[in-house]
Amino acid sequence: MKHTISVLVENHSGVLSRISGLFSRRGFNIESLAVGPTHDPSISRITIVADGDDHTVEQIEKQLNKLIEVIKVKTFGRDEFVARELMIVKVNAPAEKRSEIMTIAEITGAKVMDITLSTMTLELCDRYDRLCRFENVIEPYGILEMARTGTVAVERGSDYFSPKKGS
Amino acid sequence: MKMTVSQAMVECLKAEGIKVVYGYPGAAICPFYDALLSAEKDIRNILVRHEANGGHAASGYARITGKPAVCIATSGPGAVNLITAIATAYADSIPLICITGQVNTDQIGSDVFQEADITGAAEPFVKHSYLLKDPKDVGRAFKEAFYIAGTGRPGPVLIDVPMDVQKMTLDFEYPKKVDIRSYKPTGKGNYLQVKRVTEALRSAEKPLICIGGGVFASNAQNEIVELSETLNIPVITTMMGISVFSDDNPLYVGMIGTHGMKIANYAVNACDTLFLVGARVGDRAVKTPLDLERTTKILHIDIDPAEIGKNIGADYPLVGDAKQVLRQMLDYIKKNPEGCADHSGWLRQIEENKVPTEFAQPVKGTVNPKEFLQKLAERMPANVNICADVGQNQIWSSRYYFKRGGRFLTSGGMGTMGYSVPCAVGAKMADPSRPTIAICGDGGFQMNFMELATAVQYGVDIKVIVMTNTRLGMVRELQTIGYNDRQTGVFLDGSPDFVKLAAAYGIPAIRVNDEKSEKEAIERLAEDKGLLLAEVVVDKDFPTL
Structure with missing residues (x-):
């Protein structure tokens, strides 16, 4: 089962390698990992989507907490969070296919970032599963290149994840 | 005060009460060694003969003092050699401060001479690590390193210092306090859970206490003995928990595990409630934790939350420092003395299943190593x-x-060959009042005998027992049992004459191969002042169990 884990870490060099190293040596599978700064410049936030049963996820959480530079870890329960991922995809788009692709973009909410005589580059920011569906429908046109950011997520509702609040 | 980073590093060690460091110099750590020379009145600088052994010596020292000990290596190969010791300490939760030299800051990443990314390479085996690039971080890094290494679940912390940084100057003051927002180890246990665990333990019909190395790490030896005696509950240990209990304590059953005592394993299978204290249920201690989990109520204290539920599910998890939690349990019992079941029948059941040890007659020209050790312990x-x-x-x-109050020190988790002699050097230096014996085989000895020179050079009075069977005995046995006796790569032919080898170091030595020499060796191991080596000749097919 897929789990979305948010990790607040000290914004030090080397933290990311400690975290990714921990996943590989403990045999935890990462589906995606996204890292970026937060409103507090001393803290970075890492969002990890990992695969595993409850026991594995419990171990992931505990092992992450053992890293000195990890400030806080939270695994989101189902529907407890809002999540987005950005995908940029370059597809074959000869003139006769352009309007078809435009229709797909319109339906899915993708935007055109760039266009040439033979290709189109589209961006879509949405949930993981919707990106997958978009990929499925665009795939027959011939994907030339694709990049995804990995999921980022925050808690749904007025509660929030902060280094200061109790665990 | 204005000083160089190297001088500041020495000041940090002094402030932490460090009296001895174990190391091996090289170009990239020379500025620090230079500063150490100026502080030689305060800090003894021991030159080991291999970096890993410096780490093992510091490990022996730390295990006796209960405080972080320091080892040093230079950049590149020196630092990489140290990794075995770091991993060994990590596996057994031993607090070390490992200081390594690094190439100049502007050369990092360009593969210059003797460059290795040691913080990266050692990452899986350290509790934490620092690469000091800014001179003003030195005080904070050392203060944090000692705090991290010695608190919570102890472990090694690495501080890598580029050579140019070591030479920089700064206005230094050692921080008085340490505050790491993301590291707040738990001390006391949750009161309600302490109560539940205590009730579950004392009301059980057949409870059993299992002690791991965590009891030493938290210095909770007295508390666990008091608890087991108060509640009249039998005790087993993992290999790391050996010597918490004296072997002659009637409540002590023995060591469990694949190579443990039959009676201890019997007790694990027969108990209805198992109370794990600072034991991580490693595979060599409990082979089938899932079976045990099904049949037995598991109560588990550990300071590391990740150990609870990792290898065995706990019915009653309790996170906290063993000493504090056991003290809480004892206080609770004092206030609520009722409710302890009668365990005398259970103790009798264990007693009745004990089988006396019988020693086989040794093959001529050899001695029975088990009997030798038992006789030695008596003396x-x-x-x-x-x-x-x-x-x-x-x-x-x-x-x-037979242990009666000393310490049993070994590489339990990592199983690092060659640990014994350097560990003994460190342990003896930590407390010279205790006789210290390194016991190894002819395989392990040939991985660490260079440390005899260290012992000679610094007058460290250790006794060394080398059990020789010209085999890697345990691997040979595994090949015999598991590989249809296809013995390969286990023959130690070509080994030196160990008595002569000792003589080459100026160390008196004795070969033990019959009853007479056995008697003499035991007498001399107990009475001789100064270094002594005893080669104990063991039959090549002598079984482990």
Whole structure:
């Protein structure tokens, strides 16, 4: 089962390698990992989507907490969070296919970032599963290149994840 | 005060009460060594003969003092050599401060001479690490490193310092306080859970206490003995928990595990409630944790939340420092003395299933190593440190050397061959009042005998027992049992004459191969002042168990 884990870490060099190293040596599978700064410049936030049963996820959480530079870890329960991922995809788009692709973009909410005589580059920011569906429908046109950011997520509702609040 | 980073590093060590460091210099750590020379009145600088052994010596030292000990290596190969010791300390939760030199800051990443990314390479085996690039971080890094290494679940912390940084100057003051927002180790246990665990333990019909190395790490020896005696509950240990209990305590059953005492394993299978204290249920201690989990109520104290539920599910998890939690349990019992079940029938049941040890007659020209160790233990004072290596010698030392209050030190988690002699050097220096014996095989000894020179050079009075069977005995046995006796790569032919080898170091030595020499060796191991080596000749097919 897929789990979305948010990790607040000290914004030090080397933290990311400690975290990714921990996943590989403990045999935890990462589906995606996204890292970026937060409103507090001393803290970075890492969002990890990992695969595993409850026991594995419990171990992931505990092992992450053992890293000195990890400030806080939270695994989101189902529907407890809002999540987005950005995908940029370059597809074959000869003139006769352009309007078809435009229709797909319109339906899915993708935007055109760039266009040439033979290709189109589209961006879509949405949930993981919707990106997958978009990929499925665009795939027959011939994907030339694709990049995804990995999921980022925050808690749904007025509660929030902060280094200061109790665990 | 204005000083160089190297001088500041020395000041940090002094402020932490460090009296001795174990290391091996090289170009990239020379500025720090230079500063150490100026502080030689305060800090003894021991030149080991291999970096890993410096780490093992610091490990022996730390295990006796209960505080972080320091080892040093230069950049590149020196630092990389240290990794085995770091991993060994990590596996057994031993607090080390490992200081390594690094190439100049502007050269990092360009593969210059003797460059290795040691913080990266050691990452899986350290509790934390620092690469000091800014001179003003030195005080904070050392203060944090000592705090992190020595608190919570102890472990090694690495501080890598580029050579140019070591030479920089700064206005130095050692921080008085340490505050790491993301590191707040738990001390006391949750009161309600303490109560639940205590009730579950004392009301059980057949409870059993299992002690791991965490009891030493938290210095909770007295508390666990008091608890088991108060509640009249039998005790087993993992290999790391050996010597918490004296072997002659009637409540002590023995060491569990694949190479443990039959009676201890019997007790694990027969108990209805197992109370794990600072034991991580490693695979060599409990082979089938899932079976045990099904049949037995598991109560588990550990300071590391990740150990609870990792290898065995706990019915009653309790996160906290063993000493504090056990003290809380004892206080609770004092206030609520009722409710302890009668365990005398259970103790009798264990007693009745004990089988007396019988020693086989040794083959001519050899001695029975088990019997030798038992006789030696009877002759030695109670407070002896036994530093066992890895392999058959380790199992014999753990099972047949009767402990009555000293320490049993071995590489339990990592199983690092060659640990015993350097560990003994460190342990002896930490407390010279205790007789200290390294016990190893002819395999492990040939991985660490260079440390005899260290012992000679610094006058460290250790006794060394080398059990020789010209085999890697345990691997040979595994090949016999598991590989249809296809023995390969286990023959130690070509080994030196160990008595002559000792003589080359100026160390008196004795070969033990019959009853007479056995008697003499035991007498001399107990009475001789100064270094002594005893080669104990063991039959090549002598079984581990």
